[in-house]
Amino acid sequence: MFSKKKWLAVSAAAASAALVLSGCAGTESESSSNAGGSSGSSSDSNQKVLQFWAFGDMGLAELIAEYEAANPDIKIEMKVSDFDPHHQGLLTSLDSTTPDIAAIEVGYSSLFKAVSQKFVDLAEYGAADMEGDYLDWRWAHGVDLDGRIFGIPTDVGPMAVCYRSDLFAEAGLPTDRDEVSALWPTWEDFIEVGGQYVSATGNSFLSSTGYVWNAVKNQSDEKFYSADGSSLVYDTNPQIKRAWDLSVAATPIAANIGDWTADWNAGMNNGAYAVLTCPAWMMGYIQGQAPDLAGAWDVAAMPEGGGNWGGSQLVVPARAKYPAEAADFIKWVLSADKQLELFKAKGQFPSTVAAYSDPELLGFESEYFNNAPIGSIYAEGVNTLLPLYEGPKERVIDTEFGSALGRVANGEQTPQEAYDSAIEAIKRDVG
Amino acid sequence: MANKSRLKRAEERTGYLYTSPFFLVFAVFGLFPIIYTVWVAFHQWDPFGEPTWIGLDNFVALADDPRLWIAIRNTFSIWILSTVPQLVLALFLAWMLSHSRIRGNTFWRSLILVPNITSVVAVAVVFGQLFGRDYGMVNWLLTVFGFSPIDWVNGTLSSHILISIMVIWRWTGYNALIYLAAMQAVPEELYEAAEVDGASKFRQFISITIPQIRPTLIFTVIVSTIGGLQIFAEPLILDGQGYGGGVSRQFSTVTLFMFEQGFSRFEYGYASAIAIVLATIVVAFSIFNFLVVRRIQKA
Numbered sequence: 001m002f003s004k005k006k007w008l009a010v011s012a013a014a015a016s017a018a019l020v021l022s023g024c025a026g027t028e029s030e031s032s033s034n035a036g037g038s039s040g041s042s043s044d045s046n047q048k049v050l051q052f053w054a055f056g057d058m059g060l061a062e063l064i065a066e067y068e069a070a071n072p073d074i075k076i077e078m079k080v081s082d083f084d085p086h087h088q089g090l091l092t093s094l095d096s097t098t099p100d101i102a103a104i105e106v107g108y109s110s111l112f113k114a115v116s117q118k119f120v121d122l123a124e125y126g127a128a129d130m131e132g133d134y135l136d137w138r139w140a141h142g143v144d145l146d147g148r149i150f151g152i153p154t155d156v157g158p159m160a161v162c163y164r165s166d167l168f169a170e171a172g173l174p175t176d177r178d179e180v181s182a183l184w185p186t187w188e189d190f191i192e193v194g195g196q197y198v199s200a201t202g203n204s205f206l207s208s209t210g211y212v213w214n215a216v217k218n219q220s221d222e223k224f225y226s227a228d229g230s231s232l233v234y235d236t237n238p239q240i241k242r243a244w245d246l247s248v249a250a251t252p253i254a255a256n257i258g259d260w261t262a263d264w265n266a267g268m269n270n271g272a273y274a275v276l277t278c279p280a281w282m283m284g285y286i287q288g289q290a291p292d293l294a295g296a297w298d299v300a301a302m303p304e305g306g307g308n309w310g311g312s313q314l315v316v317p318a319r320a321k322y323p324a325e326a327a328d329f330i331k332w333v334l335s336a337d338k339q340l341e342l343f344k345a346k347g348q349f350p351s352t353v354a355a356y357s358d359p360e361l362l363g364f365e366s367e368y369f370n371n372a373p374i375g376s377i378y379a380e381g382v383n384t385l386l387p388l389y390e391g392p393k394e395r396v397i398d399t400e401f402g403s404a405l406g407r408v409a410n411g412e413q414t415p416q417e418a419y420d421s422a423i424e425a426i427k428r429d430v431g
Numbered sequence: 432m433a434n435k436s437r438l439k440r441a442e443e444r445t446g447y448l449y450t451s452p453f454f455l456v457f458a459v460f461g462l463f464p465i466i467y468t469v470w471v472a473f474h475q476w477d478p479f480g481e482p483t484w485i486g487l488d489n490f491v492a493l494a495d496d497p498r499l500w501i502a503i504r505n506t507f508s509i510w511i512l513s514t515v516p517q518l519v520l521a522l523f524l525a526w527m528l529s530h531s532r533i534r535g536n537t538f539w540r541s542l543i544l545v546p547n548i549t550s551v552v553a554v555a556v557v558f559g560q561l562f563g564r565d566y567g568m569v570n571w572l573l574t575v576f577g578f579s580p581i582d583w584v585n586g587t588l589s590s591h592i593l594i595s596i597m598v599i600w601r602w603t604g605y606n607a608l609i610y611l612a613a614m615q616a617v618p619e620e621l622y623e624a625a626e627v628d629g630a631s632k633f634r635q636f637i638s639i640t641i642p643q644i645r646p647t648l649i650f651t652v653i654v655s656t657i658g659g660l661q662i663f664a665e666p667l668i669l670d671g672q673g674y675g676g677g678v679s680r681q682f683s684t685v686t687l688f689m690f691e692q693g694f695s696r697f698e699y700g701y702a703s704a705i706a707i708v709l710a711t712i713v714v715a716f717s718i719f720n721f722l723v724v725r726r727i728q729k730a
Contacts, residue, residue: 084673088697091478091697094478115478115479257565258671260671260672261671262560263565266566396696399672399673399675402672403675403678403679406678406679407678407679410585410678410679412678413679429696
């Protein structure tokens with residue numbers, strides 16, 4: 001048999017190998033997935049596996065399972081990526097290996113409209129009949145200049161303010177949602193209330209100044225581009241300047257935590273901040289991050305009302321393997337009743353107009369959010385939404401302003417310096 | 432002989448045959464992309480159109496672009512902070528491993544290589560958390576010892592230090608093993624003779640070991656220059672919000688800048704121009720370092 005030395009060497013090698021291989025182990029991909037449970041390696045050669053690329057949590061897992069149950073020959077595999085990498089990856093994939101279904105957020109819709117011929121015209125699959133079901137301006141996100149329908153709308157993101165009623169109570173502020181909404185008819189009032197909160201508790205009111213920026217910039221009918229999309233107005237639009245000034249003014253009440261970071265998620269639980277901008281789809285996210293705080297979060301109106309944040313189209317790339325099946329799924333999952341179903345399950349607010357007079361939607365209360373009637377809160381918000389043109393360089397411009405706000409928050413630049421450097425950087429990049 | 436013998440010609444043919452797979456693969460996956468990149472650099476090209484010839488415009492724009500110069504500054508700063516300590520530490524570790532009587536030598540030699548085989552992204556995520564502003568362990572330790580916490584990611588020098596720590600952590604063991612192998616080849620008699628002459632351990636190290644492993648030193652300096660000037664994954668992960676390398680581009684490196692222009696701004700021509708600039712910098716600086724290290728006394 002082996003000598004003692006040899007055994008020692010072998011076991012040492014085995015131990016190191018185990019250590020090394022555990023480091024090499026791949027992580028589970030972030031896909032939500034196939035509620036079917038089995039691992040995709042089906043011996044059923046008739047089964048079609050559709051690839052669905054998305055970002056964030058679209059809340060579609062149950063609906064996908066429902067569809068798969070009703071259509072046993074179809075399986076849908078989701079791949080979830082971060083917001084920007086998802087869209088960038090999708091763009092570069094359009095000429096090679098594309099998914100069958102993808103989500104495109106409204107901020108990126110102009111960019112993809114420029115290459116809309118790389119998507120299937122869903123009118124070929126009967127989508128034109130669906131046009132009347134949706135808000136006009138949401139439907140328009142998925143229609144290109146030649147009238148091809150390359151995407152069907154998912155949800156809309158009318159905005160409200162989610163606040164921690166328990167922390168408000170500690171700070172001596174009212175907690176009833178109507179009273180809270182009455183506290184801040186304007187943004188200046190909002191910032192003042194924030195100041196009161198900070199002096200009373202010593203904690204931050206907002207997660208970052210980006211909070212104010214994101215809300216205010218979406219509250220008009222023009223953002224970085226003119227309403228007809230023909231010119232850039234990021235440096236002349238008074239709404240943008242106002243958004244900037246308000247964001248800068250909010251610096252003392254903000255915690256300087258980046259959105260979507262681990263600290264931000266933790267902050268939903270640990271009281272690092274007391275309010276969040278809540279488009280409808282944010283509610284599901286908060287519930288996921290802070291399950292133990294049911295009842296502590298509540299919903300009030302947004303200062304100066306209005307404004308849409310988010311929403312997507314589902315598209316079928318032209319090079320998809322199963323375009324007909326993909327189109328079929330999209331029409332099914334985005335139909336009026338499915339959107340309503342999704343709202344009740346996850347909070348994604350429908351872009352289908354019929355939903356807004358549906359008594360079930362209007363009467364819907366969220367248990368987590370202290371029984372807030374979120375159905376009617378958001379339905380009211382929807383009526384004030386103005387179509388807002390978002391152009392191809394949307395994200396580029398937004399990122400520059402965001403970085404500038406970050407520099408102000410760090411104290412690296414004065415607000416004027418930061419604003420000027422942002423404008424200069426955008427001019428260089430975009431024109 | 433006027434003609435090569437048939438045997439010799441056959442040998443030559445076999446030689447070419449055996450090495451051809453490498454060259455074929457290199458031609459397709461190495462040489463062709465390089466040439467293509469140079470071609471793209473002279474065009475303006477995005478996903479929405481065809482490539483348009485614009486000559487040197489990309490390079491002219493680059494010369495004027497403050498983002499490039501910030502990236503170059505950051506890249507060199509990170510390079511110095513990471514490469515110099517790393518190689519010195521590696522030399523020290525190799526010396527310890529070869530000349531001390533520690534038990535379980537093989538174990539220690541395997542252990543120092545483990546950081547090298549970890550996932551770069553995972554390491555960046557973990558170090559990012561360790562050095563987090565509010566909840567990071569490093570800041571907690573600092574406060575325990577009475578210092579005030581540092582905003583590692585948002586400062587320029589502090590972010591460079593953070594990235595350098597990750598790079599040092601990863602590559603020291605690798606270089607140490609290379610030095611170790613070289614040191615093992617140094618004849619014992621040299622040390623014994625020096626011992627007899629009364630040289631201290633340190634003197635032996637400087638006058639015997641270093642000159643004897645000179646080729647290895649040159650090798651590691653060149654390789655770490657090439658690698659260290661192309662740091663990409665760590666800055667990418669540290670800036671969770673995009674490819675800018677921080678809100679003031681404080682840790683944007685040239686590779687990251689190239690990636691940002693190519694894959695989030697979709698300016699393929701501009702990114703290719705940056706790639707060429709980077710390659711030029713790397714080659715020039717490697718040659719420079721080679722000339723410097725070559726001045727070490729020959730053995």
